[in-house]
Amino acid sequence: MSAALTRRTRWAVGSAVAVALLFAGAATVASARGDGAASAPLTPAADSADAGFARDMAVHHQQAVEMSFLVRDTTDDEDVRRLAYDIANTQANQRGMLLGWLDLWELPKTAPEGQGPMAWMADAHGGHSGHSGHDMQDMKGMEGMDHDGALMPGMATRTELERLRKARGKQAEILFLQLMTDHHKGGVAMARGCAEQCAVAVEGRLARGMVEAQQSELDLMADMLTARGAAPRP
Incomplete structure (x- = not known):
């Protein structure tokens, strides 16, 4: 891989970690003072x-952590291993924050009865948030459904995870980058939905930070796939 792409890898993953640390600090303040305001x-x-x-x-992030550890153990490529480590580190930290907020609010970590994954993205008119592209249409079609273990948009299926476990070297790198690209696209759409709809200020800020960081990683992964003679899945 070129030196320029290696530098870009280091910059992108470093930025993702910085965003996670920033919002970890914000979450600490929010835990002590509610939403950070005097009220x-x-x-x-x-x-x-x-x-x-x-x-x-939290569920979506857990799978990203799992995929990152899988590829870390199946390739010697420094850039892919660095990216995987930083995705795992960042998303594990963010997952802890999200679950911590549920504890702080004394709310269950499972959806209320009759409410499937992504039901919160339906707006007051029964539609979806303002991002009406294919990603949102995919979300609408997946509500309350389990597609071979893929509970939400962008999540890998059980079959795809098994392929990643068995893949090695360049094959593993390409599959990981393709699966994580899909995963990030689903995550970005979810985070945009929260940025529009979430009422807790610090959670909305975290969601906007997720959009920025994961979009940067999407650009990086597209370059990494090109360097390996591959492309994101259609």
Whole structure:
């Protein structure tokens, strides 16, 4: 891999870690002072966008951590291993924050009865948030469904995870980058939904930080796939 792309890898993953640390600090303040303001802390309802995003993104992030550890053990490529490590580190930290907020709000980590994954993204008119592209249409079609273990948009199926476990070297690198690209696209759409709908200020800021960091990693992964003679999946 070129020196320029290696530098870009280091910059992108370093930025992702910096964003995670920034919002970890914000979460500490929010835990002590509610939403960071002088007023009383906001406690969302169990079926709110705030709670739904925290629950669903925690699950979404957990799979990203799993995939990152899988590829770390199946390739010797320094750039892919660095990217995988930083995705795992960043998303594990963010997952802890999201689950911590649910504990702080004394809300369950599972959806209310009858509410499937992504139900929180439906707006007051029964539609979806303003991002109406194919990613949002995919979300609508997946509500309450389990597609071979893929509970939410962008998540890898059980079959795809098994392929990643068995892959080695360049094959593993390409598959990981393709699966993580899909994963990030789903995560970006979810984070945008929270940025629009979440009422807790610090959670909205975290969601906007996720969009920025994961979009940067999407650009990086596209370059890494090109360097390996491959491309994101259609």
